[in-house]
Amino acid sequence: MIDYQRDLNNEQRKVVLEEGGPILVIAGAGSGKTRTLTYRVARLVEKGIPPERLLLATFTNKAAHTMLSRVENLIGRQINGIWGGTFHHCAHKTLRMHARRLGFAPNFSIIDSEDSRQLINTCMKEMKIDVKGGKFPKADVIGNIISLSVNTEISLEDIIENRYDYFINYLEPITAIASEYKKRKLSLNMMDFDDLLFFWREVLLRFPDVRDHYAELFLHILVDEYQDTNRLQAEIVNMLAIGHRNLMVVGDDSQSIYSFRGANYENIMNFPELYPDCRIFKLETNYRSTPEILHLANLSINKNENQFQKTLRAVRDRGVRPVLVSTRDVLEQADFVAQRILEINRSGVPLGEIAVLYRAHFHSMEVQMELTRRGIPFEIRSGIRFFEQSHIKDVTAFLRILVNPKDELAWKRALGLYEKIGPATAEKLWRFLAAQDDPYASVFTEDFRKTASRSATNGLGRFQETFRAVSRIGSTSPNLVIEAIMQNGYVDLLRESHTDASAREEDLIQFMNFSSSFSSLEDFLSELALLASVNDETVETDENREHVVLSSIHQAKGLEWQIVMMIWCSEGMMPLARAVKEGGEEEERRLFYVAATRAKDQLYLCYPLRDYARGMGNLSLSPSRFILELASYARSSGELPYERWQACDLY
DNA sequence: ATACGATTTTTTTTT
DNA sequence: AAAATCGTAT
Numbered sequence: 162m163i164d165y166q167r168d169l170n171n172e173q174r175k176v177v178l179e180e181g182g183p184i185l186v187i188a189g190a191g192s193g194k195t196r197t198l199t200y201r202v203a204r205l206v207e208k209g210i211p212p213e214r215l216l217l218a219t220f221t222n223k224a225a226h227t228m229l230s231r232v233e234n235l236i237g238r239q240i241n242g243i244w245g246g247t248f249h250h251c252a253h254k255t256l257r258m259h260a261r262r263l264g265f266a267p268n269f270s271i272i273d274s275e276d277s278r279q280l281i282n283t284c285m286k287e288m289k290i291d292v293k294g295g296k297f298p299k300a301d302v303i304g305n306i307i308s309l310s311v312n313t314e315i316s317l318e319d320i321i322e323n324r325y326d327y328f329i330n331y332l333e334p335i336t337a338i339a340s341e342y343k344k345r346k347l348s349l350n351m352m353d354f355d356d357l358l359f360f361w362r363e364v365l366l367r368f369p370d371v372r373d374h375y376a377e378l379f380l381h382i383l384v385d386e387y388q389d390t391n392r393l394q395a396e397i398v399n400m401l402a403i404g405h406r407n408l409m410v411v412g413d414d415s416q417s418i419y420s421f422r423g424a425n426y427e428n429i430m431n432f433p434e435l436y437p438d439c440r441i442f443k444l445e446t447n448y449r450s451t452p453e454i455l456h457l458a459n460l461s462i463n464k465n466e467n468q469f470q471k472t473l474r475a476v477r478d479r480g481v482r483p484v485l486v487s488t489r490d491v492l493e494q495a496d497f498v499a500q501r502i503l504e505i506n507r508s509g510v511p512l513g514e515i516a517v518l519y520r521a522h523f524h525s526m527e528v529q530m531e532l533t534r535r536g537i538p539f540e541i542r543s544g545i546r547f548f549e550q551s552h553i554k555d556v557t558a559f560l561r562i563l564v565n566p567k568d569e570l571a572w573k574r575a576l577g578l579y580e581k582i583g584p585a586t587a588e589k590l591w592r593f594l595a596a597q598d599d600p601y602a603s604v605f606t607e608d609f610r611k612t613a614s615r616s617a618t619n620g621l622g623r624f625q626e627t628f629r630a631v632s633r634i635g636s637t638s639p640n641l642v643i644e645a646i647m648q649n650g651y652v653d654l655l656r657e658s659h660t661d662a663s664a665r666e667e668d669l670i671q672f673m674n675f676s677s678s679f680s681s682l683e684d685f686l687s688e689l690a691l692l693a694s695v696n697d698e699t700v701e702t703d704e705n706r707e708h709v710v711l712s713s714i715h716q717a718k719g720l721e722w723q724i725v726m727m728i729w730c731s732e733g734m735m736p737l738a739r740a741v742k743e744g745g746e747e748e749e750r751r752l753f754y755v756a757a758t759r760a761k762d763q764l765y766l767c768y769p770l771r772d773y774a775r776g777m778g779n780l781s782l783s784p785s786r787f788i789l790e791l792a793s794y795a796r797s798s799g800e801l802p803y804e805r806w807q808a809c810d811l812y
Numbered sequence: 813a814t815a816c817g818a819t820t821t822t823t824t825t826t827t
Numbered sequence: 828a829a830a831a832t833c834g835t836a837t
Contacts, residue, residue, distance in 0.1 A: 221827085249827050274826085299831090354827050421825060521824050523828080543825085544828085551829095583815045614814085616837080691827070715825045737824060744825090752825085 163203060163235055173197045176442045177204055181381070181407040183436035185429070188411055189473040190458070190758035191449025191721065198385060198411060199228050202243075203235040205381055213242035216379045216401065218394075220386040222246045222692065224719065244379070248394050249354060249691050252361035256352070257687075259364045259371055268683060269350045270561065271690035273549070276570050277353045278304050283569075284341040290334050298328055298335070307339050311355040312391040312423025324743065349569055358393045365400045376404030386718075387412030387432075391423035399435070408436070414469050415462050418715060418752050420744045430469070447473045447758075449721055451480030454764050457802040458757040460794055461787055465747045482801075483757075483764040485788065488808040490771045495527035497767065497808040498726055499535050502709055505724055505763075512538065514723035516710040518756045519543075520737050524729040525711050532709065543713035548689055552655060552665040553672055557689065559631055559646050560639065564682050566600045575628075578654060579620030586613050604628055626650055639676035639685040643669070714756045725760035730768040731782040753787045766803065 165174055173193055176186055177200045188194035198217075206212060219225040225245035233239055244251055253271065260267050272280070281300040290297070298306070306328075310320045317336050321328050328335065346352065352360065365372040382402050384390065387410035390398075402408040410432060417426035433439055447455055452475040459473060488494040498517060506512055519525055522544040532539045547553065555578060561571035572594060573587040582590070593612045597603040610621055630649035634642050647669055655662040679685035710722070729735055736749035757764055766788060772780045783789075791802055 247827060357827085419826075422827075523823055526828085546826090581815065585814055616815090713825065740824060 163200070163207065165200065165204070169193075169197070169200060170446060172442065172444050172446060173200070176409075176444070177201045179409075179440065179442075181405070183402075183406060183432075183439035184409040185432045185436075185439050185441045186409065186411040186444065187429075187441065187469055187471055188413055188444040189447060189471055190413065190416065190755070191447040192444035192473070193446075193448060194385075194411055194413075194444060195224075195228065195719070197444065198383060199231045199235070201409070202228065202383065203232045206232065206240055207236055210380050211242075212240045213244070214378055214380040215243050215245075216251065216382045217243060217245040218248055218251060218382070218384045218398070219246065220389060220718070222250055224385065225250075247691065248361075248390070248397070249357045252357035252397075253687060253691060255361055255375070256357065256364065259368070260360070262368060262371075263360055263364060264347060265352070265360075266350050268565065269352055270565055270568060271357065271687055272346075272351050272353050272570065273690055274301075274304065274354070275549070275554070276351075279570055280345055280349075280351075281307075281338060281342050284338050284345060288334075288337065288341060290338065296327075297331060298325075303335055303338055306335065307342065308353075308355050309421075309423055310339075311359055312393050313425070314392045314396075349567060350565065351568075351570075358397065362393060362397050362400070365397065372400060373404075375401050378404075380405050381407040382409070384408075384410045385412075386416075388414050388417035388426045388429050389419040389422075389424040390428050391425055392428070393423070395428045406436075414467075415465070415751055416718070416755050418718070418748060418755060420748050421740075426467075430467075443471055445471055445473055447475050448477070449761050450475065450758060451477050451762060453480055453482045453802070454757065454760050454762075457483050457764070457791065458754055460791055460802055461750060461757065462754040464790060465750055467747065480762055483760075483766060483803040484806050485784075485803045486765055486767045486806045486808060487784070488767060488769050491527045491769045492531075493808050494728055494767050494769045495531035498528050498728060499531040499537060501726070501765065502532075502537060503535070510723055512707050512709050515726070516712060516717065516720075516722040516724070516759065517726045517728060518712055518714050518717050518759065519728050520714060520735045520752065521729075522713060524734065528711060528728060532711075538708040539711055540708050541711045542716045543711070547668070547672075548692060550665075550668060552659075552669060556643055556646050556651060556669060556672065557686070559627070560642060560682055560686060563631065563635075563642065564686055567595070569595070572600075576624060578651075579617075579624050581617040582613065582620045582624075586617055589613060601632055623650055623654075637682075639679050639682050640673045642682065643673045643676055647673075714752050717759050718755060721759050721761055723760075723762045724765075725756065725763070726765040726767060727756050728767045730766045730785045730788055731772075732785050733782065735785050735787070750787060753785070 165177060169177060173196065176197050188197070202215065202217060205215060217225060217228065219228070229240065229243060229245050244254070257267055260269055278301045281304050285300060306317065306320055306325060310317045317339060318332060321332055321335065346356065365375065379401055382398060384398055398408065412429050414426040414429050417424060433441065455473060455475045486497060488497055502515055505515060517528055525541065525543065529541065555574065558571040558574040561568045562575060569591055572591050576582050576587040576590050577584065589612050590609070593609060594600040594603060603609050604625060610618065613621060627646060627650035630645045631642060634645050652666060655665050659665060676685055679688065735753065736746060740749055768782065768784050770782060772782055794802060
């Protein structure tokens with residue numbers, strides 16, 4: 162039996178015990194939002210709602226896993242069948258059942274952004290779009306434009322007019338590419354991330370029986386991080402909720418940081434208009450941070466015009482003021498960070514309670530080097546993710562071929578690994594294979610070999626060797642196939658072309674182990690595309706490991722540490738100059754706010770005064786505008802929300 | 813024409 | 828660090 166009286170405060174308990182209907186919860190940073198959601202799910206299950214009739218949409222799959230395992234702890238038994246995970250995950254689950262109605266085969270494959278970029282590139286090449294003048298957008302930019310258009314449901318024309326006006330002359334070719342891209346995906350039986358959402362909505366929209374089924378199915382729908390949903394996602398939610406109208410959305414407009422993905426905090430702002438009978442709850446008690454940290458964060462976010470009015474109250478005892486640290490340059494910043502980490506660690510704080518946060522992955526380089534030099538263990542949570550590494554994707558290409566013999570991208574990638582087989586030859590070989598009834602068998606024919614010029618014979622032979630071994634295994638368990646790929650040529654390939662071959666081999670072994678928990682290639686591949694890291698699955702293992710976390714602010718969402726050190730708080734870096742142009746200053750300020758509110762006990766804001774690494778010699782940097790504007794507060798109150806340190810004497 | 817290596821540039825953030 | 832570009836060898 163769960164003790165709601167003991168475990169929750171009044172604000173939280175009201176949300177948990179509220180019967181149903183549309184509910185909006187505005188949950189400030191550190192206010193126990195996850196706790197509240199967890200208890201509500203537990204409560205619903207305890208009341209006898211069948212788990213498979215609950216939908217819990219979260220921002221990452223890990224968040225869902227964590228919450229559900231806590232729910233299981235609370236009610237003391239396993240629960241199976243809850244629809245928990247990201248929108249993309251749930252879309253996938255739905256579409257596997259209904260994709261046929263939309264013209265896709267049920268075994269459609271999910272492509273990531275790299276594949277998508279490549280596919281767009283192929284479209285452009287085949288359409289003979291002349292990139293004259295050199296100002297034509299690259300494939301990934303076009304991909305972004307298309308993606309934004311899908312997620313916001315705004316026409317390509319308007320997107321380009323408003324956010325990419327310098328491409329306005331290319332509207333026509335871009336539109337043509339977009340429609341070709343769409344056709345291509347359909348004929349190749351592929352969906353990109355956006356398609357998952359798009360077609361989920363589509364299947365609900367076009368087929369009333371499907372919509373009725375799911376609207377009837379979901380007795381309760383809970384959406385976490387609602388401020389980071391986009392128009393498409395909101396529409397899906399609204400359609401699913403028409404049946405029972407038990408829809409609870411939880412979010413904090415001040416923490417909306419994904420506009421580049423089409424996220425729109427207006428989903429939160431407009432919720433009360435859409436559901437006039439909704440009840441609004443606010444969680445405004447912050448349990449996480451000291452009053453000093455919260456004070457600084459509040460001061461900062463108050464500069465934003467557009468937001469729900471709320472006041473976060475600190476309940477913790479007074480602590481130390483945040484520290485503003487200026488360093489001579491980047492190296493000194495790294496040095497300071499490492500030094501301070503050691504001191505803090507020596508004072509009794511475990512390394513796992515310390516995080517270094519930054520706006521962009523490349524900001525972390527110097528700190529990485531310094532921590533390595535000093536032997537301080539750390540984990541990076543930004544940049545290329547495990548499954549996006551080229552060697553993982555190489556191996557995956559073979560798996561994809563086995564699942565879908567028409568997977569153009571996979572064939573080309575696998576073939577292109579070998580010597581003397583470049584884009585042109587790979588294209589020719591693919592054309593040949595695509596025309597065959599049995600592509601697998603044709604790989605070993607004389608005609609296949611003759612498709613390429615003689616210089617490629619050697620490379621082709623090696624491909625055949627690997628492929629022969631792989632196809633002998635067939636599509637059984639993924640780990641066996643991966644092992645076969647490695648043992649029959651790929652490891653050799655790695656050693657020939659990479660100096661860090663052994664590190665990559667280790668990755669692949671980890672990859673293989675990870676795959677062994679899947680019983681079919683199909684399952685494995687479709688999971689893979691939607692998974693961020695290997696750790697996604699294992700929820701609690703990280704807790705007992707002892708290392709500092711280096712993370713982008715985006716990745717730090719929802720997490721907390723005793724000590725947070727923000728680096729690169731320099732104008733142009735935080736806010737990132739590029740991003741201000743695209744997404745606006747307010748979103749960058751929200752990022753600053755998110756970063757600051759991750760800290761429980763101590764917050765350090767570091768900024769280097771000089772940046773030497775750019776081409777034009779030494780550039781002097783000024784502190785972030787978000788820091789300067791905090792100082793204006795001092796003029797009225799006579800007290801700065803931070804204290805100043807200098808890492809060393811400047812003169 | 814094609815592949816590939818050297819050089820240059822350019823680094824957002826993510827499902 | 829990775830991608831895009833350029834020049835050279837085949």
